[in-house]
Amino acid sequence: MSKDPNHQLAAVMTEAGASNKGLAKRVREVAQRHGDRLGTTHVAVQRWLDGGGIQRQTAGYAAEALGDKLRRTITPKDLGFPDTTRVSVGAIRYAGSPAETLSILETLTHQRPEDGPGDEPPLPDSDVHSAALSWLVSRPDGLPVDSCASRRVGMRDVAAIRTAAGFFMQLDFQFGGGHAHKAFRHYFREDVLPLLSGSYSARVGEALFQAASEMAQLLAWSAYDSGNHALFDRYLMSTLRLTQIIGDRVMGSRILTNMSHQANYYGQPPRAVTLARASVEGGRATATPRALALFSAHEARALATSGDHKGAGRAMNEAERFFERADSAEDPEWLSYMDEAELTGEFCHCFRDLGRGPDAVRFAERAVELTAPEYARTLGFCRMVLAQSQLLNGDLEAAVTTARLAVEAGDALQSARFQRYVDDFQRAVSVHAHNPVVQHFNNDVQATMRRLDDE
Template identity: 25%
Template sequence: MASSTVPPPRPDRPPRPNLAFRRLRGQRSPAEFAALVRRAAREIGEQVSCDARYVGRVEAGEIRCPNYAYERVFLHMYPGRTLTDLGFAPRASVRGRGARDAEDTPRAHATSPACATGDAPGASETPGAHEPYDTQNPYDTHHDHEESDVLRRAFMTRGGATVAAASLGPLGLAHDASAADRPPHRAGASEAGALEEAVRRIRLLDDRHGADGLYRRAAAPLRAAYALLDAGATRQATADRLHSGAGELAISVGWLAHDSGRFDDARSHYAEALATARMTGDQALEAHAFCNMAFLARDAGRPREAVRAAQAAQRVARPLGSPRLMSLLALREAGGWAGLADRTGCEQALAQAHALYGRGSTDADPEWMTFYGEAELAGLEAQCWSTLGDWPRAARHAGRAANLQDPHFSRNIALYTAELADDLARWGHPDEAAAAGMRVLDLLDQVQSSRIQTMLAGTARVLLPHRRAGGVSTFLERHASSPRMA
């Protein structure tokens, strides 16, 4: 982290409010607009720590010119405009001013032209922003208090999320921080059962409503679960159930973080589950943790790690005797090979996944794999072909996935349809892509997933040059006016 001894700037004149930038924010709150900036950064592989305070400082004129990372993000958000159009001063006019505003500097670990011109390192970057993992992670996981308030308001006012809030209460596990911090009594079978039910409930709600509104609610039951482990159990069998349940709950909460774009949080939860599995020798839990770690690595742009995690999961899972589990793990490996642009490796892993799936289900299949059917198989294969740039094949599998999916899995239907829309758009079928995009927008009233919203935003950008095609302008207008999760 950069030194906090950097002196504050001493402007030679009072800052002039940036009215142009303020107009761009429109009716959104500063925190909501900051979330849009971070989302745009993720879309182009940048990592910025934009929050409501940064937006306020820009609008107040305290930041006369953004650093290079923010410049790329703003110009991506508003194509065709210059920094001057956005209300900023020309970069040449602010060079050589000595120490720059803490928020108005590039990351210390990045090599940028700004560093070469004497601009001082930032003094208040996001905690942990200089860790090696974060330099590889294209997703910024900065969350300020105001953004948290926005998420909580959205969680409590959206219909599906209100159901989720109510559903997490009567599980016998604390869902408020103060209760979670109280030392529990030694756990018995009832607490183990409540923990297992919490895992099922969270998975059910995620299937129906997506992750964004659930993540913060689910973290408190997880703290309570590990407090139960610390307190001990009355019997060894109960202790084993508690460890398994806590590990599965950590994976479920990690998935909620993963699906809502909080990749650092997800990595931490998955690692916690993996440690729990290894302490107790729980091979099923270890395979599950590696499975999700492979998926996370793929999404975070670390395909080689995805391959290795998937292969580790297969080694652990092989003695469990579940062909369906091995099929899913082969798909995770295929996704990693696709990310490495290794078509042969991807095709071999896909063939293995299909062969294993064809062996059918068994009593050894884990309970958490209820989502894995023909639709998910087709959906994950579609993602592989999309990564490889084979848009016709990707669109065919994504359409099949959406058609096969059980109506209960609202989130997955939205996900597969969003994948279909993007594949069709990139294949050169704008009308069909717009129609699929409209179906996704219809589902977003009940599904809250940053992953899906990011995919849909990418599709909208691809369709912009085709705005005059039938149905495309209608989709673009509706997408632009639809609410976004912070």
């Protein structure tokens, strides 16, 4: 069904003399005034003009931006946006059956991260804890049996999925989650999900569901990195349930770790700690030392955010001990990124959050040194943590120089999370707003955003 163009928005933009890029810039500025962070670009504005959906809060920012330009009150309704505009991606729940899980995942692949609702509040603790408990005490459903399935699936099909997963993972690391989400979800919907309803041996079926879970959690990460936490929640809840079908405890623990990561991002340390500990306990019996190092490192992150110096230190030591034995077992392919650079990067975040400036600088410098250029987003995060850590030590000029390098190297990242690191740093140095070094940095950030709009 085609959408009708939004003539009201077009008319007000013409009256205000606002281009797509100009309106996108003003929407970001208005959002920042309200303490919000948006990655709105001219592409989003064109989508609104074409009749696409918009988040309720974003519609309000657009109305305020055009109202400021025209010096009169503009409402979302004046722009052709109903006040109740909201694109729903459905309720979040832990599915009761494998068939329901696959149906939910298929529905999610029709949702675009940019369509929202990215401004939804976090899931209630009760829903998150219920899902984690359901998974922890679950027994495998077993592979579905469909005697009528006409498609015979083999290991060659599984190998193709794993190859595609590696390709999409590299795109995500190097260019950010927003770069290839459309192609990614189309591949998952058209080439992966249908295979799960095919005919296969037990060996192939187990490998197939493992590969599908890996792809689904990558889709969740790309939604998260694009700034849509609601879609991330739904993908992760469904992927956690997907791992239950074959009893993949290692990937299930990885999903709980991802959920802990998001809770940290949202500023919910108690939830982050609970989920991280659930991941450690859920995977302890079957996970490799490298996987347990990852799970323990995220427990350390959560405890550091909580300000628990003793607990964070214990978890970091545990992660380090696991990592010392990382080469003693064969890991799943998706865990290959968990190397010394990744572990060091997790630790520098911990020391920063604990306010231990010298340790944070030391580990952040090491993380930057170890991180390969193809992991551009991770490198950007580590550089920004180094800048924040240098600021903790009172070295303003070094901090700004490091942050400028991160912005210059990371301007191709379609990553809402990277933008938040930059925004957080700008807020931290705002007390030095009159310092020429800070003013030049803020100008560089604005120039980078303009370049992104032009691309």
